[in-house]
Amino acid sequence: MGSRANGAAAERLTSTSNGRGPVDKEVDFANYFCTYAFLYHQKEMLSDRVRMDAYYNSVFQNKHHFIGKTVLDVGTGSGILAIWSAQAGAKKVYAVEATKMAEHARALVKSNNLQDVVEVIEGSIEDITLPEKVDVIISEWMGYFLLRESMFDSVICARDRWLKPNGVMYPSHARMWLAPIRSGLSDHKMEDYEGAMDDWQGFLKETEAYYGVNMSVLTKPFSEEQKKYYLQTSLWNSLHPNQVVGNPAILKEIDCSKVTVEDILKVEASISSLVTKEETRLCGFGGWFDVHFKGSEENPAECDVELTTAPSQDDGTHWGQQVFLLQPPVHVNEGDEILVNFSMTRADDNHRLMKVDLGHSIKQSSGKMLPRVENKFFIE
Amino acid sequence: MGSRANGAAAERLTSTSNGRGPVDKEVDFANYFCTYAFLYHQKEMLSDRVRMDAYYNSVFQNKHHFIGKTVLDVGTGSGILAIWSAQAGAKKVYAVEATKMAEHARALVKSNNLQDVVEVIEGSIEDITLPEKVDVIISEWMGYFLLRESMFDSVICARDRWLKPNGVMYPSHARMWLAPIRSGLSDHKMEDYEGAMDDWQGFLKETEAYYGVNMSVLTKPFSEEQKKYYLQTSLWNSLHPNQVVGNPAILKEIDCSKVTVEDILKVEASISSLVTKEETRLCGFGGWFDVHFKGSEENPAECDVELTTAPSQDDGTHWGQQVFLLQPPVHVNEGDEILVNFSMTRADDNHRLMKVDLGHSIKQSSGKMLPRVENKFFIE
Numbered sequence: 123m124g125s126r127a128n129g130a131a132a133e134r135l136t137s138t139s140n141g142r143g144p145v146d147k148e149v150d151f152a153n154y155f156c157t158y159a160f161l162y163h164q165k166e167m168l169s170d171r172v173r174m175d176a177y178y179n180s181v182f183q184n185k186h187h188f189i190g191k192t193v194l195d196v197g198t199g200s201g202i203l204a205i206w207s208a209q210a211g212a213k214k215v216y217a218v219e220a221t222k223m224a225e226h227a228r229a230l231v232k233s234n235n236l237q238d239v240v241e242v243i244e245g246s247i248e249d250i251t252l253p254e255k256v257d258v259i260i261s262e263w264m265g266y267f268l269l270r271e272s273m274f275d276s277v278i279c280a281r282d283r284w285l286k287p288n289g290v291m292y293p294s295h296a297r298m299w300l301a302p303i304r305s306g307l308s309d310h311k312m313e314d315y316e317g318a319m320d321d322w323q324g325f326l327k328e329t330e331a332y333y334g335v336n337m338s339v340l341t342k343p344f345s346e347e348q349k350k351y352y353l354q355t356s357l358w359n360s361l362h363p364n365q366v367v368g369n370p371a372i373l374k375e376i377d378c379s380k381v382t383v384e385d386i387l388k389v390e391a392s393i394s395s396l397v398t399k400e401e402t403r404l405c406g407f408g409g410w411f412d413v414h415f416k417g418s419e420e421n422p423a424e425c426d427v428e429l430t431t432a433p434s435q436d437d438g439t440h441w442g443q444q445v446f447l448l449q450p451p452v453h454v455n456e457g458d459e460i461l462v463n464f465s466m467t468r469a470d471d472n473h474r475l476m477k478v479d480l481g482h483s484i485k486q487s488s489g490k491m492l493p494r495v496e497n498k499f500f501i502e
Numbered sequence: 503m504g505s506r507a508n509g510a511a512a513e514r515l516t517s518t519s520n521g522r523g524p525v526d527k528e529v530d531f532a533n534y535f536c537t538y539a540f541l542y543h544q545k546e547m548l549s550d551r552v553r554m555d556a557y558y559n560s561v562f563q564n565k566h567h568f569i570g571k572t573v574l575d576v577g578t579g580s581g582i583l584a585i586w587s588a589q590a591g592a593k594k595v596y597a598v599e600a601t602k603m604a605e606h607a608r609a610l611v612k613s614n615n616l617q618d619v620v621e622v623i624e625g626s627i628e629d630i631t632l633p634e635k636v637d638v639i640i641s642e643w644m645g646y647f648l649l650r651e652s653m654f655d656s657v658i659c660a661r662d663r664w665l666k667p668n669g670v671m672y673p674s675h676a677r678m679w680l681a682p683i684r685s686g687l688s689d690h691k692m693e694d695y696e697g698a699m700d701d702w703q704g705f706l707k708e709t710e711a712y713y714g715v716n717m718s719v720l721t722k723p724f725s726e727e728q729k730k731y732y733l734q735t736s737l738w739n740s741l742h743p744n745q746v747v748g749n750p751a752i753l754k755e756i757d758c759s760k761v762t763v764e765d766i767l768k769v770e771a772s773i774s775s776l777v778t779k780e781e782t783r784l785c786g787f788g789g790w791f792d793v794h795f796k797g798s799e800e801n802p803a804e805c806d807v808e809l810t811t812a813p814s815q816d817d818g819t820h821w822g823q824q825v826f827l828l829q830p831p832v833h834v835n836e837g838d839e840i841l842v843n844f845s846m847t848r849a850d851d852n853h854r855l856m857k858v859d860l861g862h863s864i865k866q867s868s869g870k871m872l873p874r875v876e877n878k879f880f881i882e
Contacts, residue, residue, distance in 0.1 A: 146526075146528055146529075148526055148528070148529045149526075149528045149529055149531075149532050151529075152529050152532040160727060161720060161723060161724045161727050162698075162724075162727060162728070162731070165702070165705060165724070168705070168709065168717075169705060169708075171712075174712070174713060178712075178713055200717075200720070202713075202715065205715055206713075206714075206715075209714060226720055226723060229719045229720070230715070230717060230719055230720060232719075233716060233718070233719035234715060234716055318542075322545070325545060325548070325549060328549075329548065332551075332554070332558075333554060333558055333582075333586075334586075334589060335582065335585055335586075335610070335614060336613060336614055337548075337580075337610060338613070339609045339610055339612075339613035340541060340580070340606055340609070340610060343541060343606060344541045344542075344545070347540060347541050347542060348542070351542070
């Protein structure tokens with residue numbers, strides 16, 4: 123950031139992308155990486171007990187994958203996964219981190235007496251060189267709704283460059299889920315939007331009266347901007363299980379040992395969800411993910427571990443769920459079928475953010491089909 | 503942002519800087535410009551009555567500067583200053599805007615029937631070409647505490663490239679002010695900081711107990727990060743005049759027709775402020791600015807207009823003031839003299855942000871000198 127001399131342009135580009143070409147590294151840093159350089163942010167993730175327990179258990183209940191083996195931790199952050207891998211018996215752990223957090227990881231490794239096993243490398247996984255291929259790649263790469271941040275591209279790159287042919291991915295599998303939900307947020311956001319538009323009307327009057335400028339030509343773009351902000355941007359929320367009003371359905375299944383970046387550029391699914399609650403409101407859809415640590419087919423885990431971010435009363439995670447709100451909410455009944463066409467791709471101007479086309483129709487239990495509704499959303 | 507082919511590196515750099523070299527334009531956009539592309543943000547500024555009144559009056563009470571003249575509006579945003587300039591009688595107005603807001607400015611100009619006078623140009627003022635030099639440069643470039651955002655560099659560039667020798671700057675002058683203040687924020691921020699450190703202690707215990715990793719080596723960097731965040735980062739606040747406990751003093755005076763970028767890379771001043779309130783607490787310092795529209799020496803305004811962002815009961819602005827908090831607050835009395843050495847430069851990694859060295863000592867009315875205290879602050 124800031125001043126940089128006219129260097130070789132090639133070094134400034136990463137290979138992560140939205141399928142359209144390379145990304146400028148400094149822009150990527152300004153937009154994305156910089157948050158991870160803060161200890162406060164690392165602490166938030168380290169304080170997520172569900173997340174920590176899942177990774178801890180996946181490693182220590184599967185020591186056979188680690189004892190005497192070489193491990194690569196992609197995006198090591200504070201170094202926690204690398205440290206656990208070493209404590210579980212790894213012979214050598216390469217812990218790669220793109221931000222200055224790598225310095226803290228190095229200090230943490232040393233103060234836990236693991237510097238002979240864990241080597242912290244500051245750099246992008248796409249650029250750095252390792253002296254050898256590894257038996258295990260471990261990484262906590264999941265963003266909101268699994269793919270926000272597109273960090274998995276980097277894990278795939280690491281796998282293709284550095285994993286031995288029979289190597290194991292931690293986690294091994296990932297799934298994206300969607301379910302119809304009820305939520306007071308629909309009403310709140312509509313109130314916020316309408317409030318913003320009322321305020322705009324007052325603003326128009328004042329600007330004309332006091333300053334002699336008619337700004338009504340901006341009403342349409344302003345309203346589109348506010349609509350996008352209040353109504354079309356997915357929200358972080360920690361849903362209660364009672365808010366899920368129909369059977370959740372799988373949108374995407376990923377085998378981390380085989381998936382390519384091309385496979386995840388687009389998430390497209392047609393799903394169906396039976397409403398399970400009597401007389402409720404369909405206010406939108408909640409999206410979340412789970413990952414599993416099953417090892418590989420040739421070299422399975424002894425103890426499968428699941429990390430789920432599904433709505434939970436007591437076991438919520440810092441990921442929450444992503445909520446896509448419908449305006450207006452729709453009354454639905456037990457036995458109604460909600461048919462959804464879901465399509466998610468990367469944002470045009472930032473490969474780490476997403477845009478969603480979500481169309482749904484409702485087949486009431488009587489057999490009557492309500493008209494199809496199409497909505498666009500933005501995962502920002 | 504996002505994908506960009508390997509183009510000519512020179513086009514990607516701006517000349518704005520922290521005195522250390524050119525800045526990558528896409529990074530600058532990701533870090534800075536992007537907020538200004540939102541109508542919501544423009545509306546916030548357009549709704550600031552003090553700001554709007556000052557610029558409106560400066561133009562319409564000084565029509566002699568505009569009638570039949572050519573004008574350049576640097577960073578036109580929605581186009582408001584350009585529109586007023588045209589309405590005040592300008593023959594031609596060039597309205598330059600770096601973001602897509604330029605499209606809205608163009609629409610606004612057209613819907614107010616001024617497209618024959620106002621030409622909106624989308625681009626950086628450092629790059630674009632005008633067909634002629636101008637009589638007036640008008641711009642609303644002031645950031646928090648005047649210089650945050652370093653937009654004035656762009657205005658200076660515009661002046662040096664495009665202002666006729668006897669041209670006029672709107673505004674013509676600017677001043678930075680500092681005053682000792684009292685504020686409950688000192689206590690709040692210290693509580694927040696101590697809370698974060700207490701929480702950290704609990705986190706350390708849990709991480710060792712549950713996960714077998716000793717993170718105490720991170721306590722020092724964590725505490726420095728939290729200290730910077732809670733105690734050393736200047737705050738936006740809207741101060742009440744009663745919170746000003748001593749005479750405000752001028753830190754910097756700028757003649758917009760003569761100042762260079764070099765002149766504003768560093769703001770350095772030694773000031774003295776007499777405490778004007780009986781038995782109060784010195785909790786920190788408040789910084790603000792004013793600008794004046796005086797025209798030029800050869801071609802003065804008929805009606806001087808002032809825009810001040812000093813603490814005010816009724817005439818606050820969206821700029822508020824910037825507050826630099828002291829820990830702990832100090833008891834002071836009417837007649838005590840607060841001596842301040844103030845030094846502000848641009849942040850190393852982002853020329854649009856600032857770092858401040860603020861040393862102060864108190865000479866009590868009895869004559870006794872309290873020891874000097876040095877503090878660092880960050881304007882983020």
